[in-house]
Amino acid sequence: MTEVVSESPEVTVLLVDDNPQNLEVLYETLKDKGYRLLIANEGEKALDLAHRHQPEVILLDIMMPEMDGYEVCRRLKADPETADCAIVFLSALDDLQAKVKGFDLGGADYIAKPFQSQEVIARVRTHARVIRLERELQARNRELQGDQTRILNSISEGIYGLDEQGVIEFANPAAAMIVGAPVEELVGRNFFELHFATGAENPDSLPVQATCRQGIPENQRNIRLLRADGQGFPAEYRSTPKQEDGELRGAVVLFRDITAELAKEQALQEAQALVQEQRDQLAHTSRLTTMGEMAAGFAHEVNQPLTAITNYARVAKRMMARDEPDLDLLRQTLDKMEAQSHRASEIIRRIRRFMKKPAAGKEILAVPVLLEDTRQFAEVDMRNNDGGIEVVIEDGLPDVLADPIQVQQVALNLIRNALEATRSAGSSVPVRVSAGRAGEGFVKIEVRDHGVGLPEDAEEKLFHPFYTTKDEGMGIGLATCRSLIQAQGGEIGFERPEDGGACFYFTLPVAGREVESPASPEA
């Protein structure tokens, strides 16, 4: 009988009666039942105690001087601190009207005097339990709401709950912050009209529309939304349909202002562009350096056809000086001159193309053509006694996607290094340039020499700027090569072949490889 109340020692019961005898009886009835009992013999005192202790149950006498029970009840219900107390009226007035009035004022129950102690105990217990449960429930509710609010408040993304027309049913503080209007002003407004200039007339094509109307989730970046003051801002949003019992009930929209992000991205892009520009600049400088080193070779190369042209011209003049010039022979000689002049301009064209300043950008390249061109280029620089350059291409080699000038620059650099190493070693084994497939979607180009080989610490230093093993070297060659090959999406490295010399290689991505390599289905 007492177990329930004893389990809840904090349950407080306030007894209010102007009659001390009644109070005593009530007190005697309820004491030792595990309640904390408070006693008041008049209305004011009762209100004061109730306000301070928030009792679960108040047994309240109706007929009291000064302030009657109805008035006390009215005031208790008006005070939010005490509004939830269960008020049980006690009165001898055992008529229907009195009871109805008590219930109208918010009373929970009614006990007629003279009361039965068992009835008092039972009713107090019941109401105490109800109030306790109610209070617990409210506490839990508050807690949950608090959590939810905290979560919604702490999310930096704006959140809207929209109905199927796009009317904002819910907005979190972040939404209010982003949009620049208090939550209360946002709720009830139409999302499309609020955020889009054309929202009122032509909402059909707008973002989120498909989610609201058809339940299709959306996700877009860098759309333009209007703030409350009509100014636009770049936003990213994600909208998911809100469904209840399989029916579309609008959408939930998460959105954020990406102004700062875009600015960062912009800054990053600018920095990348700068790096790219500097790399191109360095590559260009390096090409000019290479050309400078090869100047004597080029002069020789251009002088050959020029010498031939001069000779042929002299021969032609002599032929014409004869009484009966052999026109056929003369024409042949002029043809030869023409061929030599094409040869000279071809050499100059090749030099100019190589020295051209900004990289032309990536193209689909045939590796054999590129390497043959580079070989001819490198031969300009060959000295007497050099063993030469062999180019070996694997059959059916796919095209690559790369910047032709930069790739040629790397190949030329490696070939020239190889020639120099060969020369230093006094070897006459030709430098071997080979190209073949390497793994998935790459072509590997190797430059192999039988020269002096590589220093012990090459692994650590070789591709570092300003590291060089050559007396006149600046040490930017290989560092530039690496940066150029990385820009093509390839790799560069070297090996020490067992039979001496060195082998440098680089890889280039096969053109169109993203399109052509779907996983083959299991047979």
Next chain:
Amino acid sequence: MTDIQQTVYVVEDDEAVRDSLELLLKSDGKQVKTYESANAFLRDYSDKMAGCIVLDIRMPGMDGMELQKKLNEKHSILPIIFVTGHGDVPMAVDAMKEGAVDFIQKPYREEALLEKIEAALKQDLEQRKSLEEKQEIIRRVKSLTPREREIMDRMIAGQANKVIAIELEISQRTVEIHRSRVMHKMGTHSLAHLVRMVLSVKDLID
């Protein structure tokens, strides 16, 4: 000496330069033979060759400088005109030290080249002439008997007949007979001429 037919030997790896130079020199009336590499020339070489070599200093395989060394080892007297490119001057200087007669830088003027070729051919002719003279002297020296040779050496050293006779313990008359045979075999009547002739081939005899 006009029976010697001089040839300009062109050693040049570049086909167009080789072809145009051949045409040019032929149109100038020269006899020309061309080679595409130093090795090709070396295979063909004999000391019967007369004329000059127009040699490209820069060639793959054996270069001009190396060919020059090989020819020097073979005691070739063919004058060499080196054809150089821009920036090859230090190499050309080395070549000159090795005995090249001249060098010309590509691209050259025809006149300059022809002038140098003419000079080289003239030099070749002279060298060849003096070489033939020396070879004649050597042939004559070799026709002397050991005794005649010994007496000639003493004559060149300035010993009088009497001194030679005493030192060789022969009669002065015998010395005189040997002496007139030496003069006859060497084809001269003048001691001064004999001395000049023998000294000119001094390195080649003994």
